[in-house]
Amino acid sequence: MALATENDLLKRARTWLAEDPDPDTRTELRALLAAAEGGEPSEDECRAWSELAARFSGTLQFGxxxxxxxxxxxxxxMNRAVVIRAAAGLAAHLKREGHTGGLVVVGYDARHKSYDFARDTAAVMVGAGLRAALLPHPLPTPVLAFAVRHLGAVAGVTVTASHNPPxxxxxxxxxxxxxQIVPPADASIAxxxxxxxxxxxxxxxxxxWEVLPAHGDGGIVDAYLDRAVAVTDPHTPRDLAVVYTPLHGVGRDVLLGAFARAGFPAPTVVAEQAEPDPDFPTVAFxxxxxxxxxxxxxxxxxATGPDIVIANDPDADRCAVALPDPGSPAGWRMLRGDxxxxxxxxxxxxxxxxxxxxxxxxxxSLLSRIAAASGLGYAETLTGFKWISRAPGLRYGYEEALGYCVDPEGVRDKDGITAALLIAELAATLKSSGRTVSDLLDDLALEYGLHATDQLxxxxxxxxxxxxAMARLRREPPTSLAGLLVESADDLEQGSADLPPTDGLRYRLSGAPDSPVKAARVVVRPSGTEPKLKCYxxxxxxxxxxxxxxxxxxxxxGVLSALKKDIAAAAGIDV
Structure with missing residues (x-):
């Protein structure tokens, strides 16, 4: 590393150290600086310089x-200094928009440093002349999204990395x-x-700042639960056995409270994953x-023989469902989000x-068929609930990554608790008539055609x-995939009358007249939250x-398997 670069890194790191409000990260940074300036070249010194370069090569971008x-x-x-700056930027944006004195609600999950980041956010808001209210303890993200609307807040913040690594x-x-925010608010805050x-x-x-009560008079959890159980019909069947896991997250108590209020039997909770644990010790991710x-x-x-299995991700805004499947090695099949x-x-x-x-x-594309057959409006948006939630006249929205919004007037975001309640109501109703969720999936395939999806x-x-990989696909677009003709290739970076620009590519394919496959589709995009390339x-x-x-x-x-192989080859990626 050049001397000028080393000196620049040291200067940035020492300036950061002088302002860092967190003793934990100060200790960590001092150790890195000591290793980098150790004198004799060593592996530890090289690692320290590499780490300093990674940490001080820019800034986390607010989007x-x-x-x-x-x-x-x-x-x-992510650290207290970065969060304080982000909170101050948000506060300045709110004041510029005329919200001085407005309420900002702050929630947090059970990850490392989440409470510290939430408390710092409240301190910044009050210091900037806004009002702040903290949720009473680590709670699901949908409770925070609900609280923003319920309390008439001008903004909300939740501290969570959702399903990211520990x-x-x-x-x-x-x-x-x-x-959630969309442009241009993100650029203004940045x-x-x-x-x-x-x-x-x-x-x-x-x-x-205020700490909101969970229960009783003005209890925010009680208010959320009252709204959540209203998505179900109290006169529908309730006989259903459920195994549930919160995956070491914060969903358990709220989900159990929702099931109890709605009149469902208490789910059997996976004991090893029941308690919030920021290290997520039983899973790789x-x-x-x-x-x-x-x-x-x-x-x-x-071991218990339930009708279905339900899981939330750690902040409980997503909901996963599995059904009995004797042909599967595990005895259960995870349903795809679609x-x-x-x-x-x-x-x-x-x-x-x-x-x-x-x-x-x-x-x-099955949702468009269901909506059309039912005489309902249909909208298609960019990836993410920040876009789905803004569909005019929204009554229901979902994305394939296990996110579902079933009550947009209550929670205008994905909500794994209310989704679980509706799935339980559906399964119990089917069970009462001697049918299963798998039977309904068969009915949908018979009525609309089998819409099979997968992801690479x-x-x-x-x-x-x-x-x-994205550049290669743009430079050398495929003309066929899985033996199907590419009828159209859309570069989503160009935008359209219906969609803002985004980094993505969409291929629509068709089968020959004698092919058993009517149509297919491939969408390729970088993940917005993880270091992944995703092909849908x-x-x-x-x-x-x-x-x-x-x-x-x-x-x-067979077609999905061939699509995986061919799109990976076209993108030049190893799988």
Whole structure:
């Protein structure tokens, strides 16, 4: 490393150290500086310089997802200094928008440093002349989203990294309508953050914020639960056995409270994953979609014999569902987010829902068929609930990544608690008539055709591989995939009348007249929250009769497998 670069890194690190309010990260940074300046060249010294370069090479960028990153000292990590700057930028933006004196509600999960970040946010808001209210303890993100609307706040903040690895934390911002921020609000807040000079210039109140009660008079959890159980019909069946896991997150008590208030039997909770634990010791990644994350839930289910298995991610804004499957090695099959999305849509149609059904460009096209057949509006948005929540006339929205909004007037974001309640109501209703959730999935395939989806998700250690893959696809677009003709290739970076620009590519495919496959679709995009390249796949296979369902599923599986192989080859990525 050049001397000028070393001196620059040392200067930045020492300046940061002088302002850092957290003794933990100060100790960590001092140790790195000591190792870097150790004198004799060594592996420890090289590692320290590499770490300093990674931490001080720029700043975490505030975007529509707020902030998310690895915990640690430095501007490229999540820490109290970064959070104080972000909170100050948000406060300045709110005041510029005329919200001086307005209420900001702050929630947090049970990850490392979450409470510290939440308390710092409240201190910054009060110091800036706004009012602040902390949620009473670690709670699901949907409770915070609900609180923003319920309390008439001008903004909300939740400290969570959702289903990211244990080393991460994050900072998500909601505006006064209870929706996540979208441009240009993100750029305005980012500009205010950049305008902050020394951290010592940010006023931090020592007191003055409110801590909301959970229960009783004005209890925010009680208010949320009252709203949540209203998504179900009290006259529908309640006989249902459920195994539930919160995956070491904060969903358990709220979900159990919701099931009890709605009149369902108490779910059997996976004991090893019941308590909040920021280290997520039983899983490699605390995401129900990741391999192995549901193993303990399936083990518990095999021992207790429930009707369904339900899981929340750690901040309980997502909901996963598994059904009995004797043919699976685990005895259970995880439903894809698109399957749950279609089930909830069909259930809401049966409950005479009215309004717009919305999903994203990477989710299944089946929702559009269900909406059209039911005479309902349909909208398709960019990926993320910050876009879904803004669909005009929204009544129901979902995205394939296990996120469902079933009560947009209560929680204008994905909500894993209310989604679980509706799935339980649907399963219990089917059970009362001698049917299963799998039977309803078969019915949907017979009525609309089998819409099979899958995903190729490639986690990378070298972030440069992601833009390289996107550039290669733009430079050499495929003309066929899985033996299907590419009918159209859309570069989503160009935007359209319906969609803002985004870094993504969409390929629509069609089968030959004699092909059993009617259509297919591939969407490729970088993940917005993780170091992943994601390829979203769909194959549509007509189903003539119940007897041909197995053949249709085998055909779709073969097409999806071939799509994975071919799009990976076209992008130049190893899988």
């Amino acid at each position: 529509t997802a707020g902030l998310r990153g690895e915990l640690g000292a430095g501007p490229m990590r 080393r991460d934390n994050g900072y998500k911002v909601y505006l006064g309508d209870g929706s 500009a205010e953050i950049d305008a902050i000079g020394s951290l010592h210039e940010v006023p931090l109140a020592a007191e003055g 605390p995401n129900p979609e990741e391999p192995g994350a549901m193993d303990l839930a399936f083990r518990t289910a095999n 399957e749950v999305g279609a089930l909830l849509a069909a259930h809401l149609v049966g409950k005479h829902a009215d309004g717009t059904f919305a999903t994203t460009i990477v989710s299944s 998700s490639v986690r990378v250690s070298d972030l440069a591989l992601i833009p390289a 796949l769909e194959a549509v296979v007509p189903v003539a009769s119940a007897a041909s369902l197995a053949t249709a599923r085998a055909t779709a599986a």
